[in-house]
Amino acid sequence: MTKNDCYQVGHITKTHGVSGELVLFLDVDEPSEYDDLESILLEVKGELIPYFIESIAIVKGSRAIVAFEDIDTIEQAERLLNCGAFLPLDELPPITDETRFYFHEIVGYRVVDANEGELGIVQGVYAMNAQDLIAMDYQGKEVLIPINSDIVRTVDRTNSKLNVTLPDGLLAIYMEEDNKQQPDVHGDEDDSDED
Numbered sequence: 001m002t003k004n005d006c007y008q009v010g011h012i013t014k015t016h017g018v019s020g021e022l023v024l025f026l027d028v029d030e031p032s033e034y035d036d037l038e039s040i041l042l043e044v045k046g047e048l049i050p051y052f053i054e055s056i057a058i059v060k061g062s063r064a065i066v067a068f069e070d071i072d073t074i075e076q077a078e079r080l081l082n083c084g085a086f087l088p089l090d091e092l093p094p095i096t097d098e099t100r101f102y103f104h105e106i107v108g109y110r111v112v113d114a115n116e117g118e119l120g121i122v123q124g125v126y127a128m129n130a131q132d133l134i135a136m137d138y139q140g141k142e143v144l145i146p147i148n149s150d151i152v153r154t155v156d157r158t159n160s161k162l163n164v165t166l167p168d169g170l171l172a173i174y175m176e177e178d179n180k181q182q183p184d185v186h187g188d189e190d191d192s193d194e195d
Contacts, residue, residue, distance in 0.1 A: 001048055006041060006086040007104060009034060010062070015078060020071040024056075024064045024085055031062050033093070040066075043084040098154045103127065106155065106162055111136050111145070114153070114165040119143075122162060134162075143174045 010026040026034055035058050041048040054067040071077055095101060103125035111119045111134075120138040125147075134145040134152070145151060145164065154163045 001041065001088065003043070003048065003086065006048065006088055007092060007102070008084050008086050009040070010085045012042070012080050012083045012085065013063075014081065015074055016065050018074045019067075020073050020077045021065055021067045022071075022077050022080060024066045026058075026062045026064055028062070031058050031064065034058075034064070037087075041086040041088075042080060043086065044080070048086055098156070099149065101155045101162075103132070105157075106134070109155075109160045109162045111162050111164055114163070116166070116171070119166075119171075138171065138174065141174055143171060145170070 009028055010024055013023045013025045015021070016023050028034065035056060037053050037056055039050055039052045042051050043049075051071075052069040054069055056064050056066045058064045068080075071080070089104070092102060106122050107124055109122045111122060113119050120136045120143070123135045123137050123142065126133045126135060126144070132147040134147060136143045136145055145166065151166060152162065152164050155161075156163060
């Protein structure tokens, strides 16, 4: 199983105690939905390895204390620090609400603005601390669209379409930036004419 077949639920942040338990940070909307996991995939040295869970307890917000089978010492646990934690995509609960979506599911969707019409294709999503962003290919350029309910209105799963209302001037900013970055090929000639 590869990362393309999975979604990340979090990562191991630190050890807990001396008998091999670990703290798993759950980077999900509802951590409590993961309190009965039987196994999880950890990314160890670039490979996803299945680990069977002896016990898991959600302790504070998004933190869980996890005990894995065959991880009985702090030394064994330390080898798993900072490993990403993944589950297969087919274990994701389906979303029926047209205002919510999983980031991975909208890749390849067409972006349709309420005012401008069809704009481009979703290339990916950047999960950032301050603001999650949709990366859209627009006229060969990457345009970043903030994810919030005022901008991203609905998801049309039947037609692979993301309905948005972009803020005024957002597209123009990206087009202007591109124009500013292009070198002025005739700049030297113009300067010599002025003398």
